[in-house]
Amino acid sequence: MNAGAISIAIIAVAGLLGLIMVRGMSQFWPAEVYQLDVNGRTVIAEFVESETIPAAQVPDYSTDQELVVRHLIKSGNRDLQGADFSWVIDGTIKHRELPPEVMVLERTEWGDFYGYLQSVKESGKEVAGAAVDNQTRWQAMQSRLARVDELREKIHYLEVKEIGAINYQLEELRLQQRKLEMQGDDTVQALAEIQAQREQLEGKYKKLEKTLAELYTAINRDSISARVSDGSVVEIPLKKIIKAWQPNTLSIASKIAFYFHAAWEFVSDDPREANTEGGVFPAIFGTVMMVLLMSVMVTPFGVVAAIYLREYAKQGFITRIIRIAVNNLAGVPSIVYGIFGLGFFIYFLGGSIDSLFYAEALPAPTFGTPGLLWSSLTLAILTLPVVIVTTEEGLARIPRSLREGSIALGATRAETLWRVVLPMASPAIMTGLILAIARAAGEVAPLMLVGVVKLAPTLPLDGNFPYLHLERKFMHLGFHIYDVGFQSPNVEAARPLVYATAFLLVLVIVVLNLSAIRMRNRLREKYRALDH
Numbered sequence: 001m002n003a004g005a006i007s008i009a010i011i012a013v014a015g016l017l018g019l020i021m022v023r024g025m026s027q028f029w030p031a032e033v034y035q036l037d038v039n040g041r042t043v044i045a046e047f048v049e050s051e052t053i054p055a056a057q058v059p060d061y062s063t064d065q066e067l068v069v070r071h072l073i074k075s076g077n078r079d080l081q082g083a084d085f086s087w088v089i090d091g092t093i094k095h096r097e098l099p100p101e102v103m104v105l106e107r108t109e110w111g112d113f114y115g116y117l118q119s120v121k122e123s124g125k126e127v128a129g130a131a132v133d134n135q136t137r138w139q140a141m142q143s144r145l146a147r148v149d150e151l152r153e154k155i156h157y158l159e160v161k162e163i164g165a166i167n168y169q170l171e172e173l174r175l176q177q178r179k180l181e182m183q184g185d186d187t188v189q190a191l192a193e194i195q196a197q198r199e200q201l202e203g204k205y206k207k208l209e210k211t212l213a214e215l216y217t218a219i220n221r222d223s224i225s226a227r228v229s230d231g232s233v234v235e236i237p238l239k240k241i242i243k244a245w246q247p248n249t250l251s252i253a254s255k256i257a258f259y260f261h262a263a264w265e266f267v268s269d270d271p272r273e274a275n276t277e278g279g280v281f282p283a284i285f286g287t288v289m290m291v292l293l294m295s296v297m298v299t300p301f302g303v304v305a306a307i308y309l310r311e312y313a314k315q316g317f318i319t320r321i322i323r324i325a326v327n328n329l330a331g332v333p334s335i336v337y338g339i340f341g342l343g344f345f346i347y348f349l350g351g352s353i354d355s356l357f358y359a360e361a362l363p364a365p366t367f368g369t370p371g372l373l374w375s376s377l378t379l380a381i382l383t384l385p386v387v388i389v390t391t392e393e394g395l396a397r398i399p400r401s402l403r404e405g406s407i408a409l410g411a412t413r414a415e416t417l418w419r420v421v422l423p424m425a426s427p428a429i430m431t432g433l434i435l436a437i438a439r440a441a442g443e444v445a446p447l448m449l450v451g452v453v454k455l456a457p458t459l460p461l462d463g464n465f466p467y468l469h470l471e472r473k474f475m476h477l478g479f480h481i482y483d484v485g486f487q488s489p490n491v492e493a494a495r496p497l498v499y500a501t502a503f504l505l506v507l508v509i510v511v512l513n514l515s516a517i518r519m520r521n522r523l524r525e526k527y528r529a530l531d532h
Contacts (some may be wrong), residue, residue, distance in 0.1 A: 020503045021503050024499030024501070024503045024504075025503065026496070028263045029259050030259070031046040031247060032046065033045065033104060034096045035096070035097050035098075036088075036093050037096070043073070044114040045074055046073065047071050048492070050069055050090075051070060052068070053068060054067060055067060058070070058089060061091070068089055068090065070088065070090065072085060074112070075114060076111055076112040076113050084112070084492075084493065099248065100249045101116055101246065102114065103116065103244055104245055106243050106244070107240050108272060114229070118137075118233055120140045120141050120224050122221060128140040128141075141238075145244060148222065148238045151215055152219065158215070159212070162208055163208050164458070177191065179359075180194075182360060222237070223235055223236060266279045267504070275484050275488070276484060276488050276490050280480060282459060283479075286460070286474035290376055290447075290451075290474065291437055291440055293372065293376035294383070294436070294440050295433055298381075302391055302432060305326075306392040306395060307417065309392055310395040326385045326389065327389065330386060335445040337446045338449035340378070341377065341446060345450065349367075350374065351365070353367040366471050370473060371470060371473055372470050372473070375446075375474070378447075379446065382439070382440065383435075387436055388432075393428060395421065397425075402420055403420065423523075426523045427520050427521075427523050427524040434520065437516060441478075441509045444481075444482055452473070452479045453479075458472065459472075477505040484497050484498055
């Protein structure tokens with residue numbers, strides 16, 4: 001019965017992960033795009049899914065059949081048509097074909113675009129139009145699109161890295177001047193030094209601003225005109241196009257290369273379009289960073305508490321009460337920890353830190369607002385009972401004879417604990433850490449109160465001193481799933497992203513756990529001889 005139950009559980013988990021992976025990762029495959037004749041109306045779209053429904057549910061469609069098949073199609077062009085997903089009855093599709101020249105554009109806004117390339121323009125003048133064949137127009141667009149990508153990367157580097165660093169330093173100078181004024185140390189010499197630094201930074205800023213204006217002028221040069229399904233022609237600046245492809249002309253090898261490139265972009269890029277487009281790199285970074293900080297915080301506290309309860313505390317009524325309280329804390333709803341973190345860590349502790357050390361920034365809070373530090377501390381408290389219980393169990397399994405032998409050889413109690421007991425209990429400590437990571441990485445409810453946001457403008461780790469900014473808010477994969485799945489204005493476009501992000505969250509948790517498990521196994525092998 002046990003073997004059967006475990007087998008069923010493994011099959012269920014594997015099936016669930018398989019479903020998530022297929023539904024999520026299949027969105028990166030370049031689907032074929034059809035030109036359809038739907039009751040005399042031309043539609044350019046790709047088929048997303050199909051289902052069979054009773055004919056009675058379709059009042060505007062008359063048929064003598066009890067069941068009809070309908071298709072969910074993605075026609076893109078949300079800025080032109082108002083909706084990029086729609087349902088069509090199979091019987092209303094009079095004709096379908098796969099035109100090789102149809103193209104798909106991934107844009108910076110308004111989702112994907114479906115249509116036919118008509119011409120390529122440079123500074124408003126046509127450089128490749130109807131006089132040349134489609135392949136020539138396509139190559140002209142791709143070459144200019146590569147140039148736009150290079151310009152976009154330079155603009156992003158200037159805005160985020162260089163100009164962002166200057167703005168950060170200017171804000172630090174402002175706070176430094178305000179601090180001097182509050183302390184009465186705003187002498188002429190001190191203010192002159194700050195002003196000199198400010199003028200130097202402003203000079204760099206103006207040079208970068210001039211370079212940025214030149215880049216924006218260059219990136220606005222090229223555009224294309226494209227024909228959509230209703231026959232109208234629209235003009236699209238190339239700066240709004242991320243990439244372009246003709247799905248009906250791709251070979252299998254090209255589709256595989258496209259698939260892995262799109263999957264990598266999903267992992268490495270920033271989100272766009274209210275998180276329904278682009279990638280999830282900030283959410284991955286925030287999740288891993290929070291889990292690592294939580295692990296660093298919870299392990300020493302949990303181990304010290306377990307050592308006290310097992311090795312030093314007098315075993316009596318008070319100790320039993322403490323153990324009961326620790327076990328009960330493991331069952332407290334996570335949102336309660338979030339409220340505690342909001343009230344104690346942010347409002348009380350963070351507000352006190354701001355008053356003592358960051359008074360010059362008030363009333364704008366520095367640590368008195370949700371951030372990475374408070375999120376890590378909140379989850380450390382949430383997972384602390386697990387670490388305490390597993391560590392105490394590991395300490396209890398170490399034979400008393402080893403402790404007595406160490407003391408008999410002249411070691412003190414502290415030396416015995418540090419050199420004999422703790423190394424042998426390290427596999428149990430790692431087990432508690434593994435369980436803590438597995439729970440903390442998937443928590444969402446408390447993080448919504450103490451640090452996680454829909455979109456974080458900057459990462460907690462950057463090139464500005466002190467490099468690791470614990471006070472900043474961050475993105476999290478679990479909250480990203482909630483936000484995209486339940487708050488997105490475009491449900492159909494967000495659905496595959498929910499599956500893909502969920503699969504990625506499971507993958508991140510598995511990688512973190514496997515790393516901890518590997519460390520635990522190495523420690524277990526190292527101290528196995530002592531157990532015997």
